[in-house]
Amino acid sequence: MTTLPSLQTTDPISALRAIVTGVVAAPGEPGYERAVPWNVSVPVTPCAVVLAADADDISATVRVAAAHGLTVAVAATGHGALPVDESSILVHTSALSECTVDAATATARVGAGVRWQQVIDEATPHGLAPLVGSAPGIGVVGFLTGCGIGPLVRSVGLSSDHVRSFDVVTGTGAQLHVTPDQHAELFWGLRGGKATLGIVTAAGIDLLPIAEFYGGALYFDGADAGAVLRAWREWTVDLPADANTSIAFLQLPPLPDVPPPLAGKFTVAVRYASLADPQTAAATLAPMRAVATPIIDMVAMMPYAAIGAVHADPVDPMPTHEQHTLLAELTPEGVEALLSAAGPDAGSPQVIVELRLLGGAMSQPAPVHSAFCHRDAAFSLMVIGVLAPPIADVVPAHAAGVVGAMTPWSTGGELPNFSPASDPARIARCYDEDTTAWLAALADDHDPDGVLRVGQVVRTPRA
Numbered sequence: 491m492t493t494l495p496s497l498q499t500t501d502p503i504s505a506l507r508a509i510v511t512g513v514v515a516a517p518g519e520p521g522y523e524r525a526v527p528w529n530v531s532v533p534v535t536p537c538a539v540v541l542a543a544d545a546d547d548i549s550a551t552v553r554v555a556a557a558h559g560l561t562v563a564v565a566a567t568g569h570g571a572l573p574v575d576e577s578s579i580l581v582h583t584s585a586l587s588e589c590t591v592d593a594a595t596a597t598a599r600v601g602a603g604v605r606w607q608q609v610i611d612e613a614t615p616h617g618l619a620p621l622v623g624s625a626p627g628i629g630v631v632g633f634l635t636g637c638g639i640g641p642l643v644r645s646v647g648l649s650s651d652h653v654r655s656f657d658v659v660t661g662t663g664a665q666l667h668v669t670p671d672q673h674a675e676l677f678w679g680l681r682g683g684k685a686t687l688g689i690v691t692a693a694g695i696d697l698l699p700i701a702e703f704y705g706g707a708l709y710f711d712g713a714d715a716g717a718v719l720r721a722w723r724e725w726t727v728d729l730p731a732d733a734n735t736s737i738a739f740l741q742l743p744p745l746p747d748v749p750p751p752l753a754g755k756f757t758v759a760v761r762y763a764s765l766a767d768p769q770t771a772a773a774t775l776a777p778m779r780a781v782a783t784p785i786i787d788m789v790a791m792m793p794y795a796a797i798g799a800v801h802a803d804p805v806d807p808m809p810t811h812e813q814h815t816l817l818a819e820l821t822p823e824g825v826e827a828l829l830s831a832a833g834p835d836a837g838s839p840q841v842i843v844e845l846r847l848l849g850g851a852m853s854q855p856a857p858v859h860s861a862f863c864h865r866d867a868a869f870s871l872m873v874i875g876v877l878a879p880p881i882a883d884v885v886p887a888h889a890a891g892v893v894g895a896m897t898p899w900s901t902g903g904e905l906p907n908f909s910p911a912s913d914p915a916r917i918a919r920c921y922d923e924d925t926t927a928w929l930a931a932l933a934d935d936h937d938p939d940g941v942l943r944v945g946q947v948v949r950t951p952r953a
């Protein structure tokens with residue numbers, strides 16, 4: 491363990507440079523630009539960026555911060571970025587790039603800087619699947635600490651239910667190996683609590699024997715949006731538990747990587763992914779194929795490595811605005827409310843308005859209890875806009891209107907991964923009361939100085 495006799499006798503950046511082996515970058519210095527997140531609308535201006543080379547660097551950063559009255563925020567890719575100001579040091583985990591697949595045990599050990607694409611690349615040649623989210627560019631650890639809802643969530647459950655271990659640095663700088671049996675309270679809270687209980691340096695995860703799946707997306711013209719959404723609602727009522735689907739109203743810009751039939755206009759995507767045999771999976775999807783003539787039908791057998799094609803999420807950094815809620819049900823009235831608020835005649839400025847069907851394996855109790863609180867939610871509603879002229883000013887209010895229109899069917903809850911926010915009221919919607927109380931109490935125990943009290947964390951309010 492590093493000893494830090496002179497931490498308070500010098501400025502924090504000099505203190506960091508004396509003991510951190512990775513890069514320490516002050517504003518304007520090489521490396522500081524790594525603070526710019528994927529969501530470029532979020533201001534991230536820490537007093538320093540530490541490109542941590544190992545867990546010791548993170549422990550040292552936490553202790554320097556404590557000695558100087560600073561907080562420590564963490565980022566890997568910036569897909570779930572939150573504002574960070576000069577009262578914080580930002581630990582950037584991108585150099586923690588270990589990704590080791592053990593095909594014999596169907597497990598992987600993954601450093602905190604690894605994106606899902608790297609795990610896909612390492613695991614799929616063995617016929618093994620990491621349980622990724624919709625976008626392979628997301629960071630593994632950020633995703634898992636928010637529990638992780640992937641395109642196969644109804645078939646395989648939450649991705650965090652397939653975590654075996656975490657290595658974590660707590661708010662005191664302690665380095666702990668956390669499993670269902672060791673520091674079990676942290677194993678519980680790190681799966682759902684985001685960075686509340688510490689900065690994860692590596693995760694051990696299960697890989698599933700999934701070499702291929704039947705899936706992809708049907709894209710329909712905006713003129714068919716009403717018919718497609720109404721049919722999708724009815725179709726989801728009796729969908730087999732192992733069939734996965736989401737529907738999205740899209741208004742994609744005319745960019746080079748957007749297929750021309752989808753560019754610059756209102757379209758509807760019905761995403762689908764099934765682990766059933768191809769005939770059964772196709773028969774299940776048939777009613778949706780028959781609703782209208784798709785302008786693109788790319789649903790087929792696919793190698794698992796192509797799982798990102800189901801959602802075809804944007805890859806390049808952009809200034810996004812997200813608003814989200816969970817729904818207890820989707821009634822015919824709810825469908826009409828959503829069409830009025832965000833359908834093709836609503837004048838919506840949003841790029842994506844998405845409903846994901848939840849349930850299936852996700853609704854089953856976790857093999858090892860976690861801090862995830864929404865297993866009974868039926869749908870996730872996500873509204874994503876771009877904060878760029880000329881629509882930047884109208885996107886947030888319109889998004890609030892869409893979510894507001896669905897209030898009668900909302901659970902009031904939010905998913906930790908879909909609610910990047912420092913606002914305690916919004917964070918509270920991610921958890922029930924007991925979970926909030928436990929997370930806050932554990933955070934106070936493991937971080938008595940409040941070094942990690944920044945960003946999307948659950949803490950007891952300060953007196």
Ligand SMILES: Cc1cc2nc3c(=O)[nH]c(=O)nc-3n(C[C@H](O)[C@H](O)[C@H](O)COP(=O)(O)OP(=O)(O)OC[C@H]3O[C@@H](n4cnc5c(N)ncnc54)[C@H](O)[C@@H]3O)c2cc1C
Binds near residue numbers: 572627636638641804
């Ligand atoms: C295009 C897109 C698609 C998405 N699709 C899905 C999806 O299908 N399913 C889903 O569940 N989510 C999805 N998300 C949300 C995503 O999982 C979260 O934004 C997640 O936090 C991203 O993690 P990151 O490390 O990439 O991002 P970052 O912005 O780097 O980190 C976000 C947060 O994750 C936590 N975190 C990151 N690293 C650590 C660490 N080492 N230790 C502890 N906490 C850490 C912190 O709270 C941090 O503030 C999507 C987001 C985007 C932008």
